[in-house]
Amino acid sequence: MNDDAPPTFTLDGEDVPFEPGETIIAAARRAGFYVPHLCWHPDFPPHGSCRICTVRVDGRAAAACTTKAAAGQEVENRTEELDAHRKTMLQMLFVEGNHFCPSCEKSGNCVLQATAYEMGMEGPHFEEFYPNRPVDASHPDILLDFNRCILCELCVRASRDVDHKNVFAIGGHGIGSHLVVNAPSGKLGDTAMALGDRAADVCPVGVILTKRRGFVIPIGERRFDRHPISAEVGDEDAR
Numbered sequence: 001m002n003d004d005a006p007p008t009f010t011l012d013g014e015d016v017p018f019e020p021g022e023t024i025i026a027a028a029r030r031a032g033f034y035v036p037h038l039c040w041h042p043d044f045p046p047h048g049s050c051r052i053c054t055v056r057v058d059g060r061a062a063a064a065c066t067t068k069a070a071a072g073q074e075v076e077n078r079t080e081e082l083d084a085h086r087k088t089m090l091q092m093l094f095v096e097g098n099h100f101c102p103s104c105e106k107s108g109n110c111v112l113q114a115t116a117y118e119m120g121m122e123g124p125h126f127e128e129f130y131p132n133r134p135v136d137a138s139h140p141d142i143l144l145d146f147n148r149c150i151l152c153e154l155c156v157r158a159s160r161d162v163d164h165k166n167v168f169a170i171g172g173h174g175i176g177s178h179l180v181v182n183a184p185s186g187k188l189g190d191t192a193m194a195l196g197d198r199a200a201d202v203c204p205v206g207v208i209l210t211k212r213r214g215f216v217i218p219i220g221e222r223r224f225d226r227h228p229i230s231a232e233v234g235d236e237d238a239r
């Protein structure tokens, strides 16, 4: 046995080396394995809210983005049971907002849509809520379409921790939770948000969009048109 070899856990039966303190999802990704996720991003501390990354660790359900890897752990990831749960959670997210993929600028670049394809989701299954969420077009360069927000808080984290502007927050509780803009008017145009901000390009779905740049990359040539999300793990630009 080589004492210098890193400790490992198994992911669906494959050995995955990890560094001390590393989470299951980060180690898996480094080793080239896809663990489905929405609110996790390699550039940000884990948030643990969407639960799409739920795996079984030695038989017990756990979030792969917040659970630290440990030597000898047996982790189940892409099992029929776990992917079925993921599909159900995705279907609930789809009906909670207004996700009209064919008319969305983010279609083909959307992590929610790509994850739904990966889980074999073909329809919403549940009754649609059709909430009434007006868009915010008050900013000269950025459009906010709240209809697609999945409350991952990546924009909140990016604006607070990277841009140091604190433009976004989540308001309300439970089913009433929603994205808010931190301005007395509640309008993006009354904040310091700028196109170069990290928060302007971090949204995994089609909420935070650049104005006057729609459909620059044609449908059919976009990120997830070229390959499924599970095939991106070795791509450092991917999340």
Ligand code: SF4
Pocket (backbone or CB within 6 Å): 148, 149, 150, 151, 152, 153, 154, 155, 156, 179, 202, 203, 204, 205, 207, 208
């Ligand atoms: Fe996440 Fe986008 Fe909603 Fe922000 S606007 S919480 S990045 S889905």
Ligand code: FES
Pocket (backbone or CB within 6 Å): 036, 037, 038, 039, 040, 047, 048, 049, 050, 051, 052, 053, 054, 063, 064, 065, 066
């Ligand atoms: Fe782990 Fe969202 S990716 S809870």
